Amino acid sequence: MIQVYNTATKQKETLQTQAPNKIGIYVCGMTVYNYIHLGNARVLAMFDTITRYLRHRGFEVNYIRNITDVDDKIITKAHENKEPVTAVTERFINAMHEDEDALNILRPSHEPRATEFMAKMIKMIETLIEKDHAYVADNGDVYYRVSSFESYGALSHQDVNDLRAGSRVDVVDAKRDPLDFVLWKMAKPDEPAWPSPWGEGRPGWHIECSAMSTHHLGDTFDIHGGGFDLTFPHHENERAQSEAATGKPFVKTWMHVGYVQIDKQKMSKSLGNFFTVRELLTRYHPEVVRYLIVSSHYRSPLNFSLEQLDTTRSALERLYLALRDLDLSQEEAGTEFETRFNKAMDDDFNTANGLAVLFDMVREVNRLRETDLAKAGRVAAVLKRLANLFGILNEDPESYLTAGQVETESGVDVSEIESLIAARNQARAEKDWAKSDQIRDELAARGILLEDKAGETRWRRVALEENTDDTAS
Numbered sequence: 001m002i003q004v005y006n007t008a009t010k011q012k013e014t015l016q017t018q019a020p021n022k023i024g025i026y027v028c029g030m031t032v033y034n035y036i037h038l039g040n041a042r043v044l045a046m047f048d049t050i051t052r053y054l055r056h057r058g059f060e061v062n063y064i065r066n067i068t069d070v071d072d073k074i075i076t077k078a079h080e081n082k083e084p085v086t087a088v089t090e091r092f093i094n095a096m097h098e099d100e101d102a103l104n105i106l107r108p109s110h111e112p113r114a115t116e117f118m119a120k121m122i123k124m125i126e127t128l129i130e131k132d133h134a135y136v137a138d139n140g141d142v143y144y145r146v147s148s149f150e151s152y153g154a155l156s157h158q159d160v161n162d163l164r165a166g167s168r169v170d171v172v173d174a175k176r177d178p179l180d181f182v183l184w185k186m187a188k189p190d191e192p193a194w195p196s197p198w199g200e201g202r203p204g205w206h207i208e209c210s211a212m213s214t215h216h217l218g219d220t221f222d223i224h225g226g227g228f229d230l231t232f233p234h235h236e237n238e239r240a241q242s243e244a245a246t247g248k249p250f251v252k253t254w255m256h257v258g259y260v261q262i263d264k265q266k267m268s269k270s271l272g273n274f275f276t277v278r279e280l281l282t283r284y285h286p287e288v289v290r291y292l293i294v295s296s297h298y299r300s301p302l303n304f305s306l307e308q309l310d311t312t313r314s315a316l317e318r319l320y321l322a323l324r325d326l327d328l329s330q331e332e333a334g335t336e337f338e339t340r341f342n343k344a345m346d347d348d349f350n351t352a353n354g355l356a357v358l359f360d361m362v363r364e365v366n367r368l369r370e371t372d373l374a375k376a377g378r379v380a381a382v383l384k385r386l387a388n389l390f391g392i393l394n395e396d397p398e399s400y401l402t403a404g405q406v407e408t409e410s411g412v413d414v415s416e417i418e419s420l421i422a423a424r425n426q427a428r429a430e431k432d433w434a435k436s437d438q439i440r441d442e443l444a445a446r447g448i449l450l451e452d453k454a455g456e457t458r459w460r461r462v463a464l465e466e467n468t469d470d471t472a473s
């Protein structure tokens with residue numbers, strides 16, 4: 001039984017899908033006017049892991065994640081750059097896909113774009129007007145009438161009267177209630193516009209997700225997800241629109257991914273108050289970023305600092321070291337580790353506890369290396385498969401450990417390292433310990449750590465501050 005925390009009920013509930021072994025998931029995707037940052041990557045990577053895990057547990061997953069390709073921020077960017085809106089959106093959609101590929105985030109089953117759904121949005125707004133849940137204001141914009149939807153505020157656990165008291169007086173006084181929100185905006189000069197029964201214009205933000213999600217998944221579906229900040233007003237408004245239009249419950253389970261918290265003091269010195277994925281990937285292997293994301297539970301805040309990425313890198317290296325030199329072609333059947341991993345993940349996708357199980361496997365593999373190398377390989381193969389659900393351990397261990405992560409590159413080439421190792425082995429054979437130690441120290445100073453095992457010398461690249469102790473143990 002998989003338990004999932006539902007924002008709407010504030011508790012963990014047993015996941016019961018509408019159709020057996022099938023699950024429909026809708027996640028609010030990116031507004032494409034900039035490169036994705038670590039907070040965006042956390043949402044994308046977490047739902048990738050959740051989707052992979054549900055497939056691993058036998059579900060057929062229909063995963064829909066939209067692209068918001070018409071929006072005030074996109075239009076502002078296009079005006080600033082003096083380029084067409086579609087040039088901005090195409091560029092940043094491509095950039096997002098590149099970043100996702102780098103991070104090994106699988107594409108959703110469908111990736112609908114808002115601009116492809118004008119007809120469906122207009123139809124939905126017409127229905128809302130017919131049912132008196134929406135009205136055309138004096139300025140021509142169409143608004144959702146919040147007072148017409150009795151349970152408004154239930155998802156975000158807010159009282160409508162408090163919301164109304166706290167709402168700022170809007171510059172647009174065409175609204176009849178400060179809580180009403182726009183469904184369709186009349187066209188302004190130099191903005192993209194589409195024909196509608198209310199004149200040329202464009203949709204408000206919230207309506208697109210109601211249109212796209214119900215198109216792909218039906219009026220009622222299993223899971224709706226997004227970043228924590230979308231709970232209100234976006235998801236509250238989506239729910240109000242969808243349920244008012246269809247007369248059916250919209251979503252069974254609402255899932256929200258927590259914020260990335262940043263050590264601002266350290267950030268402000270270097271790159272501003274957030275890191276784009278691109279910036280991080282110039283310094284860290286993508287799997288280090290994936291590892292960081294699964295290292296805390298998705299609902300907790302993720303505390304981020306560059307130091308933490310360094311720690312993360314060492315932890316990932318321990319996982320790769322466990323796989324090194326083993327035959328991973330066959331799996332150990334029925335390990336209790338997989339049962340324990342599933343148990344951790346069944347508890348609201350607790351990736352942090354899942355990782356702890358992976359490290360128990362590392363210890364077991366390292367222990368088996370001394371006694372049963374073949375079994376060590378079979379357990380390591382299970383470790384690799386489970387870690388793949390987190391988007392990590394996809395690389396060949398040997399290449400990962402010797403290629404080095406970007407920041408630790410020390411400019412030594414492989415043949416040079418190997419000839420130095422040969423020279424050191426020669427010195428050792430001649431019992432010239434001074435020379436042997438000198439070569440080891442020289443390599444260590446350049447970020448190359450040697451390990452002598454069973455008459456053979458292996459090497460790997462390490463971060464320079466780490467090279468005096470061996471993290472393999």
Ligand SMILES: [Zn+2]
Pocket residue numbers: 027028029209234
């Ligand atoms: Zn949305």
